[in-house]
Amino acid sequence: MEQKKARTAEEPARLMCDDALTEVFRRLPARALAACRLVCKSWMTVLTDPHFIHEHLSRGRQKLLLFANDRVSDRLLAMVLADDNKSMYQLSRPAASRSVFVHNSCNGLLCLGDSTGAVEVLNPTTGESLMLPTPMHTAGSSQFSSCNWHCLGFCPKTREHKVVHFYPGTHIDSFKVRCEIYTLGAGVWRQVGSFRGAPIDRGVHVNGAVYYLTKFRYIASSRINCLNLESEKIDAMMLPPRKSYGGHCSLTELEGRVCLLVVDGVLEGPPRTMDILMLNSDEQSWTPRYHFSLPWLMPSCYFTPKHTLFHDGKIWVQLLARNLYCFDPRSNSEELTIAWPELDFPFSTHTYIESIVPLRKDYIKHIQ
Numbered sequence: 001m002e003q004k005k006a007r008t009a010e011e012p013a014r015l016m017c018d019d020a021l022t023e024v025f026r027r028l029p030a031r032a033l034a035a036c037r038l039v040c041k042s043w044m045t046v047l048t049d050p051h052f053i054h055e056h057l058s059r060g061r062q063k064l065l066l067f068a069n070d071r072v073s074d075r076l077l078a079m080v081l082a083d084d085n086k087s088m089y090q091l092s093r094p095a096a097s098r099s100v101f102v103h104n105s106c107n108g109l110l111c112l113g114d115s116t117g118a119v120e121v122l123n124p125t126t127g128e129s130l131m132l133p134t135p136m137h138t139a140g141s142s143q144f145s146s147c148n149w150h151c152l153g154f155c156p157k158t159r160e161h162k163v164v165h166f167y168p169g170t171h172i173d174s175f176k177v178r179c180e181i182y183t184l185g186a187g188v189w190r191q192v193g194s195f196r197g198a199p200i201d202r203g204v205h206v207n208g209a210v211y212y213l214t215k216f217r218y219i220a221s222s223r224i225n226c227l228n229l230e231s232e233k234i235d236a237m238m239l240p241p242r243k244s245y246g247g248h249c250s251l252t253e254l255e256g257r258v259c260l261l262v263v264d265g266v267l268e269g270p271p272r273t274m275d276i277l278m279l280n281s282d283e284q285s286w287t288p289r290y291h292f293s294l295p296w297l298m299p300s301c302y303f304t305p306k307h308t309l310f311h312d313g314k315i316w317v318q319l320l321a322r323n324l325y326c327f328d329p330r331s332n333s334e335e336l337t338i339a340w341p342e343l344d345f346p347f348s349t350h351t352y353i354e355s356i357v358p359l360r361k362d363y364i365k366h367i368q
Contacts, residue, residue: 065352108355151203
């Protein structure tokens with residue numbers, strides 16, 4: 001009886017200690033929490049709790065991730081632009097050195113691909129990775145092949161991460177794009193539907209949906225296809241009415257919303273400008289959001305820039321493979337300024353939040 005009373009008296013104190021420890025964990029960066037998981041089982045239990053993981057993720061500060069293949073040194077680099085002073089630090093990377101590129105980033109996870117069509121999900125903060133089974137349809141070609149485009153997304157309601165793979169139909173003249181999905185922890189790819197059009201660029205994940213741009217003969221006839229990750233149903237919308245769509249357009253995510261990038265201008269010379277139109281909450285209308293001029297580097301820059309991101313109140317635009325520019329909407333200038341000196345090797349730019357989202361199979365099942 002006395003032992004039972006002692007345990008009863010100790011219970012509130014233990015709960016207070018657990019609450020205090022959890023509060024300390026909330027204030028630590030993800031890189032520190034990744035090491036704390038290895039201290040003891042009780043800490044591991046707290047740090048793999050799904051509510052804690054997503055609460056900590058919601059407090060994270062978005063950063064810029066530069067992912068590069070340094071072919072000279074035969075290594076992969078995942079570097080994070082930490083602040084406006086251009087300080088950088090290197091994250092963990094896969095053990096095997098191979099020609100790897102990043103499809104996209106979601107909740108601190110990177111969706112990686114290579115020239116064989118393989119797909120891997122990596123958490124650079126914890127060093128955990130998950131190699132996915134080979135998709136049903138893979139071209140085994142470069143990252144620029146429309147058969148090799150994947151997009152990692154997150155369904156807030158089910159708390160599942162899903163990799164979406166869009167690829168053209170069997171016949172090249174069919175103008176049909178098929179879609180398959182892999183849910184992390186499920187183990188298999190599933191066909192979910194198809195839609196008409198020729199692929200223009202890789203998908204964009206925004207608020208539990210993946211948006212994908214396809215076109216027919218002309219850019220103005222392009223469609224924006226939306227895959228809801230919860231229902232796994234596909235809807236389509238036409239491009240907003242516009243006098244001209246210039247040379248090219250693509251989709252991106254800015255300020256948590258879907259945006260359409262439109263490059264205007266002529267191939268023979270400047271000026272060339274880029275307009276950013278933002279999809280309103282009704283998902284029917286668009287609002288012109290930003291307008292700025294693109295620098296004249298070479299004729300190939302006539303096409304839409306490789307990556308356009310919103311970070312720290314600024315628009316970050318990657319031109320070519322080694323140039324990063326920045327546009328500040330608060331300034332009076334409509335010109336892009338150089339944000340980072342040209343690197344010695346090509347890189348891709350992504351928004352990134354450090355997280356402790358686990359990728360070990362037993363943790364994935366626990367979270368779901």
